[in-house]
Amino acid sequence: MNSWANVGMDLHLELPRGIGVKAALLQGLRDAIDSGGLKPGTRLPPSRSLAVDLGVSRNTVADCYTELAHAGWLITRQGSGTVVASRADAKAGDARGITQSPSKPPEQEPPRSALSFIPGSPDVSSFPRAQWISSARRSLTSAPNDAFSATDPRGRIELRTALSSYLGRTRGVRTDPEHIVVCASSGHGLTLIARVLQETVAVDAYGLHLHRDLLAAEGIRTVPILVDESGTCTEQLASTQAKVALLTPTHQFPLGGPLIPSRRRTALDWASNSGGIVIEDDYDGEFRYDRKPVGALQAIAPQHVAYMGTVSKTLSPAIRIGWMVLPDRLIEPVLALKGPYERWVSATDQLTLADFIDSGRFDAHIRKMRTTYRRRRNQLVDTLEHRLPDVRITGISAGLHAVIQVPRGTEGAILSAADGLGLDLVGISTFRHPDAPPAGIDGIVVGYSTPTPSRYSDALERLCTAMESVL
Structure with missing residues (x-):
């Protein structure tokens, strides 16, 4: 042969x-x-x-x-x-006319890593590599043969079963594996739901612009409703033409407050009376520091809330796994859009995540990172109180970012100063809906989870230097 x-x-x-x-x-x-x-x-x-x-x-x-x-x-x-x-x-x-080969490749200067406080990313250097590899090895060794063929568009049953237990235990979500559909990200899930509903969506006047862009790309109109430190002003929902509301009730993005109980009830009453749907983006609900846990809105009215979550904040955005917990009326239409088999999320990654959850490694990693991020938040607050005692810091009881409120008219100058110092920052104005009136505040949204541990103090120093040069 x-x-x-x-x-x-x-x-x-x-x-x-x-x-x-x-x-x-x-x-x-x-x-x-x-x-x-x-x-x-x-x-x-x-x-x-x-x-x-x-x-x-x-x-x-x-x-x-x-x-x-x-x-x-x-x-x-x-x-x-x-x-x-x-x-x-x-x-x-x-x-x-060289006559001998070099003994080693030429040394190349490594690219300089940028310092960034842009929100939206965990500390990727803390990804639990050894534990993830262990879960991958164990899950793939015991995986059935059908795990390596075309996968159910709902996602692997192992992951949906693990998520059903985990979300019920940690977030109060009321579900079972049949109501969970795996997706690649919250943006992917939002796109699928929007395509099914084809309705105007009420969004926060200050919210994640990437989600608004995704809806616009689908031809979906968005209407802004006001937000404040008590969360979304859900009493305004009834006066809109929207049949869908996109909310971050656990930790409003970017202002940071939880949706207070009366406004939670108002949102659910609106959905029940109008036949509407609340899309609940629970993007960082696992991370809380100075407050009691806030349960998922979905737990109160599962047939009126489409719940979304991902591992992009808890583990890494490189792991393209998210999930939707859907009301009965959305399951089949969403699956029809996904197609007859899973085309978006790796089945082997799903099996690995299922084992990572079931083994307790996911909980252990979240507890570890909760401590890490609390320490970073405290360092941010203490540094600003010492260096810039007149600024106000909000949204710090949970999540992975804080809002530094600054005097009107100074936001742009601070961003420019930070850019000159090699620090990436984003202002709160970035997140304002184009049809919404200004909230009357200037602010810097600081993603304190983003820098690696070795660069965090340096990033803080540059932040303070940039602000001191303007204020």
Whole structure:
């Protein structure tokens, strides 16, 4: 039996014709490197493997590798194979007539990591890699064969079962696996629900602009309703033409307050009386510090609330897993939109997350990060109280961001000063609905979960310096 197909790795080369085999191979390799087809650091196949693929002798390939290494095009290391050198070194090698290969690749200056307080991301350096790998190994080892074929558009039953238990225990959600539909993100879930309903959506006058953009892209009109420190002014819902309301009742984004009980009841009464739907975006409900837990709105009226959550704040936005807990009337239409099988979320990631939840690792990670983020929040508050005692900080009892209220007319100047210091910031005006009146405040929305631990103090220093230069 021929075994050539199992030797080494593939390499596509265009060899010029009309010249000898060795000359053609030398020219083909140089052209591939010079054009960028073979990038610096790319490992080349062993000489035996490439010789079999090209139908030439192994010595021919080995001689070409050696000659190109002497000229600086390639780098050879004992026991590590042959890799492509940088183009600069290759050209310099040709010019200088280098006769020996460099002992190691040229050092490249690592890109400077930006400092950012943009909200929306956890501390990605704290991702629980070892625990996630353990859950992946265990879940894939025990997975049934059908886990590796087309998956139910609802999502893997293992994950939906784990989520049903977890959401009921931690968020008070009333559900079962049949009412849960897995999606790729809250934005994905929102798009699916909006496509089904095709109704005007009431949104917070200050809210996540990315969600408004997604709705606009679907041709969905949004109408703003006021928000304050008690959350969304849900009494305004009845005066709108909306049949859908998008709310963040646990922790209003970006102002940060929870929706008070009377306004929660008003929202549910509106949905019940009008036949409307409340879309509840529970984006960071796990993180609370100085207040009692606020349960999900869905728990009070499951048939009038579509509940959404993801792991983008608790674990990482790189894990594209979210979920919807849907009223009966939305399940089949949403599944029809998703199609006959799951096309969005990896089944193996779903199995891993199911094990991560069932094993208790998810709870342990959240408790750990809750402590970490509380410490960061306290450091932010203490630093600002010491350096800028006249500014007011709000929305800090929960979540992963805070709002620093600043004097009117200073928001833009602070953002410009921060940019000059290499710090990414966002102002509260970014989140205002274009049809909403200004709230009468200027502010900076600080995502204190975003920087890595080693850069957090530096980011705080730059924030204070930028603000002190303006205030």
